[in-house]
Amino acid sequence: MFGRLLRCLLPLLALLTSPTAWAQAPGRIVAVGDLHGDFDAWQAIARAAGLIDDRGRWSGGRTVLVQTGDIVDRGAGSRRILDHLMRLQREAPRVGGRVVVLTGNHEAMNVTGDLRYVDPGEYAAFATRGSVRLRDLLFEQQRAAFATRIGAAARKLSGGAVRQEWDRQTPLGLVEHQLAFSPVNGVYGRWIAANPVVAKMGDTLFVHGGLSAEYARFPLDELNRRAAAELKARSTDEAALINDPLGPLWYRGLVTRAPDPDEPPLPPGAVKLPSRPGIATELTQVLAATGTKRMVIGHTPSLKGIVIDHDARLIRIDTGISRYYGGPLSYLEIIGERLVPHVVPRPSAGTGMRQ
Known part of the structure; x- marks a missing residue:
């Protein structure tokens, strides 16, 4: 046994x-x-x-x-x-x-x-029927922070332009992709x-x-x-x-x-590898x-x-x-x-x- x-x-x-x-x-x-x-x-x-x-x-x-x-x-x-x-x-x-x-x-x-x-x-491999709604909810939560990050005010971007840039940077499936790679x-x-x-x-x-x-x-x-x-x-x-x-x-x-x-180039003043x-x-x-x-x-x-x-x-x-x-x-x-x-x-x- x-x-x-x-x-x-x-x-x-x-x-x-x-x-x-x-x-x-x-x-x-x-x-x-x-x-x-x-x-x-x-x-x-x-x-x-x-x-x-x-x-x-x-x-x-x-x-x-x-x-x-x-x-x-x-x-x-x-x-x-x-x-x-x-x-x-x-x-x-x-x-x-x-x-x-x-x-x-x-x-x-x-x-x-x-x-x-x-x-x-x-990203597309992670997209579902709920991906659009998930992206919309995330945009509502992060709208202000995202607008600041992309310099919307200085660039005089309208609300619609900010949303277009959000959609460009957040393809459907990206949110689910990052959740899966947590x-x-x-x-x-x-x-x-x-x-x-x-x-x-x-x-x-x-x-x-x-x-x-x-x-x-x-x-x-x-x-x-x-x-x-x-x-x-x-x-x-x-x-x-x-x-x-x-x-x-x-x-x-x-x-x-x-x-x-x-690899990005070394910043000014950085010490090079020996x-x-x-x-x-x-x-x-x-x-x-x-x-x-x-x-x-x-x-x-x-x-x-x-x-x-x-x-x-x-x-x-x-x-x-x-x-x-x-x-x-x-x-x-x-x-x-x-x-x-x-x-x-x-x-x-x-x-x-x-x-």
């Missing part, structure tokens, strides 16, 4: 166990990079990798899927990908598999209210805050942007705890791990030392500090495909999968010490699984 009970509890225990570090690597790992709202591309990759069946259910057996973040922004299918990954996280442990989703900088941006890259279709009460915000920003499986380290030498000094569990606390607080502090250019969500220094195009060790030297330091042989990252697109660099110590799996970038659909398969990049044909638009 105890054995039967234990077998029933194993899937639940797998879900509750922290995915930060596995002493031994799973037999097969499939790693997928930035998806940016392209649901059809995600479905094509998941099927090609043998992770799902024709109905979108987990069929990967004991495989561990690692998705390295940036599911959202730049594409209309973000909500569908989120829903599907959350479902697979529940299904995979029933047969000994696992789904680990890292938090990327774009997930953090959505949680903290930085919506500059949200696609109109992402780290306190929102279904996606809470899930994102609970996901790790770095995970270690055997000799392999997975992180969205890259782990800098500064952050490699901290235990991985601590990095994940800090990120979770900052996301729950919706921190916009530039020094917070989730916002720091040297932090694991944003760091590109293991790929390039060129300025990050997504000079850094060379990329190969820093990578060696980080891998030694974390007790790993290789690091798998997303964040910085390589439109030529997966890059296995620095004697297979750095693997870049963001290949611009989303139609926004138009790069190749890809996934990395890790079996023991073998690193196998795969390319998947891009499906015609709208051919993904319907949930």
Whole structure:
């Protein structure tokens, strides 16, 4: 009887166990990079990798899927990908598999209210028949504050013009979108805050942007705890791990030392970052500090495909999968010490699984 009970509890225990570090690597790992709202591309990759069946259910057996973040922004299918990954996280442990989703900088941006890259279709996915009424009520509550914020008086805007600007800045579905990404009460915000920003499986380290030498000094569990606390607080502090250019969500220094195009320029008088060790030297330091042989990252697109660099110590799996970038659909398969990049044909638009 105890054995039967234990077998029933194993899937639940797998879900509750922290995915930060596995002493031994799973037999097969499939790693997928930035998806940016392209649901059809995600479905094509998941099927090609043998992770799902024709109905979108987990069929990967004991495989561990690692998705390295940036599911959202730049594409209309973000909500569908989120829903599907959350479902697979529940299904995979029933047969000994696992789904680990890292938090990327774009997930953090959505949680903290930085919506500059949200696609109109992402808002539309949250719109309901009550969205117009909800937007009207919110406008009545915030009319005066909004008019002040946009300088309506100085610009001599009429009441109708103020309302038009409100509607332009508040597309239908935006309010519901932000409620869903609340780290306190929102279904996606809470899930994102609970996901790790770095995970270690055997000799392999997975992180969205890259782990800098500064952050490699901290235990991985601590990095994940800090990120979770900052996301729950919706921190916009530039020094917070989730916002720091040297932090694991944003760091590109293991790929390039060129300025990050997504980062604003330093304000006048700001202190510039100190000079850094060379990329190969820093990578060696980080891998030694974390007790790993290789690091798998997303964040910085390589439109030529997966890059296995620095004697297979750095693997870049963001290949611009989303139609926004138009790069190749890809996934990395890790079996023991073998690193196998795969390319998947891009499906015609709208051919993904319907949930």
